[in-house]
Amino acid sequence: MALTESTMMELGHSAPDFSLPAANPEVDDRGDAQRSLTDYDEAEVLVVVFMCNHCPYVKHIEDALLDVARAYREEGVQVVGICSNDPERYPDDSFDRMAERTREKDYPFPYLQDKTQDVAKAYKAACTPDLYVFDDSRTLAYRGRFDDTRPDGDEAHGDDLRRALDELLTDGTVTVEQVPSVGCNIKWAPDAKPAHAA
Template identity: 45%
Template sequence: MARTPSNMLPLGTKAPDFILPDTVSGNMISLSEVKGNIGMVVMFICNHCPFVKHVNTQMVSLARDYTKKGVGFVAISSNDVLNYPDDTPELMKKNAEEQGFVFPYLYDETQEVAKSYEAACTPDFYIFNKNLELVYRGQLDDSRPGNGIPLTGKDMRDALDALINGRPVPAIQKPSIGCNIKWK
């Protein structure tokens, strides 16, 4: 398993715009359509990565808990599907349905969206405020496959709670660790 850290995009960066196909609905989805009243979470994930498989249940739990509080959620896969056929749009749809994703799962075929966010790994998480300014980037929590630490989503939950309650998001932010994005 490759262990690639997040690039840690500078805080305050504006969320790059996108319009991508949702593998579940077949609709084109834009940034403005997934933005919540309070903020939004952008997650770069894929189907095959063990780090993503490890956090799938917590990503769904986070979305269920925070969507009703005004936070939008979206997942994007940017992997090269020619060399990583487990990440094709058809299998993305199947994975989203099996995992019970309650957020769009978009396919970034050109990889331009991943590049604009400076995404490096799967999973790679970004939280933006209502003005689409980056307030958090990094890990879900300290849990990794095989390290024995319980999966709680603590780091992202702390950041989202601060955002919702108008408090500063914690300044200490650890990079996510995962498989590198499979570039073409």
């Protein structure tokens, strides 16, 4: 399996907009299946995670990521998962399979499908998982790894993300070292691989 690193979007970047269908629209009772960046304006912190169903690196952190999302929800942190993998070539990452996964694991956050892959391109996402943490003005304050664990190693704990969230909520800035995330490359549709992922 070829490993890919996060491109580490420049800190201070504004969160690119999105409007995507949720595989689990019931999770936040917003009335329809579409979710947009502005739906989460009230959140103190927004965490956008590019992820998928089949990647062993996502599977490795999945339970710990769900724990982080649940633990920080009461502090005003909103997590949004986005799957940008080509569902034609990777049917495990299809919309129906995404919905199954949210039910199986009781996802506490919306899991959105970026079928056109335009949102992944806007965020310059390269791997799964790829994490972006935006402050209350939706300015990028942290991007990088979830923690220092890997599949077939120690159990995931999310310490890097937790430290970033704690600092952002307490001090409004992040000083923790930001290390690129590592995982499977996003599965781009044929002839759609962007320059940042070349």
